[in-house]
Amino acid sequence: MTALLEARQVVVRFGGLEAVGGLDMAVARGAIHGLIGPNGAGKTTVLNVLTGFIRPTAGRLVFDGEEIGGLNVNGFARRGLARTFQNIRLFGAMTVLESVLVGAHQRFSSSAPALIFGGRAARAAERAMIARAHELLTFVGLGREVVDRVATTLSYGHQRRVEIARALMSSPKLLLLDEPLAGMNALEKQEIADLVRQVRAQGIAVLLIEHDMQIVRSLCDHLTVLEYGKRLADGAPEKVLSDPAVQAAYLGRTR
């Protein structure tokens, strides 16, 4: 079976800086794929490439058997790639429910007249999506009481969950999470890790950027390690994490 997402020889240059240098990477269907590496290794940059935020200087992207390199960002989202951000980016002034509904944008199709004159189909679509939003909010562990609060006024942990629910709302094939556990306590980390497993259980593959090695080890099926924008190691977690080169990279970071 072919990989869900394949990146081939991806290069990203910012002016003189080569942030990603000829990266090859494949995310399997239904896998939790960890992307790890020291600070500044280029992890976020890779995620930005995989979601269309950054056009790579060179390289190809194949998603679900289709070349997607030339699409614009919403095209990536429409093909089934949904993401969260390292620094949470919720829409200010929108309630939790409204923000999450934006994630379902591509699943609405009513015309302007249908919306203005209150077409039956338009109403049904709205109802269905609102029901789905409630489901997903419960799924990520948020209660009814937050639904009508302005999303940006929630606690940090809750905002993370809203962001994940918003991404899941598009029914993606691949969910890309940029350090979803950062800044959380041990209990919350466990909860989010469980959440990620449940996402996978629904057949959605996950690409996860994370620094906590214990969680990475227990959660991921496959790891890609980056250092200075290059692939340092790739494979099963046990094998990769015992690789001396990887350990050196991490030791190098703490030193």
Next chain:
Amino acid sequence: MDYFGQLLANGLVLGAIYALTAVAFTLVYGVVRLVNFAFGELFMLGAFLTTSLMLPEVRLLGTVVPMPGFPLPIAALGAIVVTGIIGVVVDRIAYRPLRNAPRLAPLITSIAVSVVLQSLAQTIWGAEELRFPQFYLATLEPVVLFDSIYLSVMDLVVMATAIVAMLGLSLFIARSSLGRAMRASAEDQTAAMLVGIPVNRVVAAAFAIGSGFAALAGLLYAQTYGFAHSSMGFLPGLKALTAAVLGGIGSVPGAALGGLILGLVEALGAGYLPNGTAWKDAISFVLLVGLLYLRPQGLLGRPELNSAGRGSLLGGASSAGVGWLQAVFARFDALLTRGAAAGTPAAFGLLAVAVVVGLMVPSDYWLRILTMVVIYGMLASGLNVIVGFAGLLDLGFVAFWAVGSYLTSILFVLVLKDGYGIAPQEVWWLLYLNLPLAGLLAAGFAVLLGTPTLKLRGDYLAIMTLGFGEIVRVVAINWMDLTNGPMGIRGIPAPNLFGISLGSPRAQFFFALALAVVVVFAVARLVRSYVGRAWVAIREDEEAAEAMGVPTARYKLYAYAASGFVGGFVGVFYAHSQQYISPLNFSLFENILLLMLVVLGGLGTFIGPFVGALIWIAFLQLALDLPFVQAYPETRFALLGVVLIVLMVFRPQGLAASARVGLTMPGARAKEAA
């Protein structure tokens, strides 16, 4: 050659003046990222102050006041210093409190400052032109170049002054410590603050120098064209802004280059194009629009200036304000929040109040005023779609309004009545056809104008749309065959239904009210759906919206289209209710006024535009009862400006901001609770 040479000389003089003013825009933009529209007015003040100081006596506030009658250089110096001080004071009072405010607040404030300064100038110096006095240098024989190009001595002085001022400024920025601090703040303000650069002093210096340059440009302009007038700064201000953008805003050499190019293009265009003088204002704006499309950062600018200001346009309550004021607002907010939560019943309640008011008000005078409130409220609602919901600062909205008004007027008056001799009563139904037709036409027009703006963000978008609005106005003035030009179109029939005239003020009020119901209903239905959610998402974080699968470019165009539709639709009724339209009805000032109404009421709410319109028009009427407003009618605009500035400081989110609009379909939520 001689004709060309003469145009070249004119262009250089004009270019020098534009360049000096462009420096003002560029300097302040570089340091605080603010397009200070008020520089046009500081330009005008420079002209007035110089002229006044040179005369033996001047009429101020209607009384003759003796003046020193200084020679030009001393008068000019005095004017520059005074204007520089005014610039610093304006920054201190109006802009500094807004340094970290939502991104629309300073821009609106600068527009308000313009309005205040202009109406104060008109109050002080009157509505007449003040003639620039004769002085020795101006009486000298012109210099003749190549036997054919006549350059007055003063033309040479203008050019020399501009060159010296620019070189002096460049030297100052390069060499002095304050200049270097200025450059550092322009590069990165946070970093500058961290390394201990006194940013407030740097900003004050930028305002002082910028205002001085604007004053210098203004007095040279007054000298060249022989007069000073309270509205003289408006167009040169816009042109200078164009020049600054052309050169790359933030860059001083860019401003010089931009000014020069603009001056030359305008002079040569006026000279060589058929009917060029009439079209010369359009030339500048076409240049601006084309350039922003192809190279938004300008010739010498840096691309990152065209970056999105993330975060709210105007949101975020201000914590400034005295206790009792906040308490009053809190009461008011609670009421609005409850009203907004009630949704449809609250809307019906308001409609019922409007109907009762319409039935009870006895005087035609007040009915006419209320009709204007409804019209302006509707137009502001249209503008609110694009600015308030989608977050795109559109200063060209009046163009859509003009499309609607002209379409119906041209059809009824110029084509049917004048062309075919058909009386309007025979085709009364055409009005009802024109309403949606004009809406569609204006929507198409809006999409056409919107497309090239898609790449632009923030202030650049505002400037480009402003350019479009001005182009449309110049076209309306000059395309005589289509629009009757500046004479406008008279005799537009009052609305009529099955042969019954709806011309009475009361009938017109109810007609307007009915249209308002349609407009608010349609806008609300769109906003309370996935479309509105996409708009607000774009407003709040365009990139994140795109990542969620929203085709942001397409949805921006939808916002333009919806906004344009409302503009065209209301424009039709406007023409029939006024029965006379001319290009003056669709000036940039009207657009700014509409923007102010929305901001006053609350961006991104349904009721805000109407609250804004009601307050503004009621305010105008009430102000007319004040004795000093009766003596100096212009001061009411100044008062409005002051109100707006105060509002920006104390309540930037607008008065009715708490009437928050839900973004889900009303019925869909009710079911889910059951």
